[in-house]
Amino acid sequence: MASEPERLGGVDFVGSWGVSRSAFASRLLERRGLLNDTLAILSGLLAGTGVVAVLASFVLPVGWDFVASVIVSLALMFSLVIYALPAHPHRRFGYANLVTAFRASLVSLTFATIICFESLATVELALWTLVGVVLFALALDGVDGYLARRYGQESSFGARFDMEVDALLILVLSLAATILDKAGHWVLLIGLMRYGFVALGWVWPRLNGELFPSFRRKLICVLQIAALCIILVPFVTPPFSTAIAAAALVALVYSFAVDIIFLLRQPAEA
Template structure:
């Protein structure tokens, strides 16, 4: 079964199960959002959060070719709810007045990152879709943290490169197909990813000064640039050998 399938929903009755689960996820979004009145204080907050969740749900319905989502993907869907709330709180800058709650939601979403993978391994339900769903949520959350840091500390648009570099890499692979070749497993890549998240969270904490926030963000950007640069060099070298 391919990773992505564009089979019509009308030919997939089992998708009614996943549609019901996505609807429950929407209800979870509303329930959790109602419990965060400081973060979800305006119609704009709700509009952005619901829009994010709607887009994510639509993509799931389009790409998920099976019936029910399974427990691992349900946990990832719960993470999607939290990521949508993180996005919603950025509207009207309401997250600034409740930065502690906003960071707590982001950290909880990150902590759940290991839970869905653990469940997938325990239940032997690992799928390429689930891995991609998990990875794309991570990337989106990092980009949202960058947007929050831009607004909170006014560091400049360069901070968005931390979360946007992966998307630039993907866009470049459309033109240079050798960039889309598989990469080797790398501890360096994982370590840089962890530091990227840690640096952003530390930079966003209220106790961090503007100078330290700058230094943390710069360290994340430099380490990420090195990591991507090394991978690009490796892919280019292998493409030339081929």
């Protein structure tokens, strides 16, 4: 996992890097080499993921809505990356961000499978494949951080990109747990809590303060993905899947509570 920013949220994906809308185009044009490099990488990933989606539509009982969901969701994610690109401090997009972008492709495929595969709950092979894809994405979560350190490509841009992909994956897995009746609709709180924290920061500015680096935060993020992945396994059914989801939610609530209390205890800015 890429080194995490010292906060969990409080501002949006783009705004956290201080890129104003008016300066966006001019700043990108000033860094044409970085823009071209990034566009080439993201375009290639988008095209490749689209091809995989088309091929999967011929094998799985899914329609063209599956392909459209993959392409639209991934294009939206990559658009946000391009929008935030002026804050990237390096000349190239970098190997670490390439791995994170590939993880985003896996998330888009997972999302489309969950919402478009109506008989997913009854096809064990499909569920096992989905679990395998998620585990692969989780394993890659440590690769991008290693590459960033290995090649001197660490940045707040890459850390935020990595964190946003993690957050989206957790939300998608929470949705899967609900659709597959592994737990009640309350399990969506696992995926929505981080976004709720961000939204709360818009109306409660004190939650936009800096957070101390925390291994707890990183560990609980990994545990959320692992727990949600486990309950997708075909033979893990209620009440066991419900108990696992509940334990994951409790851990997440605890982590957010610690950070919120810390932020509220900080002196208010003048």
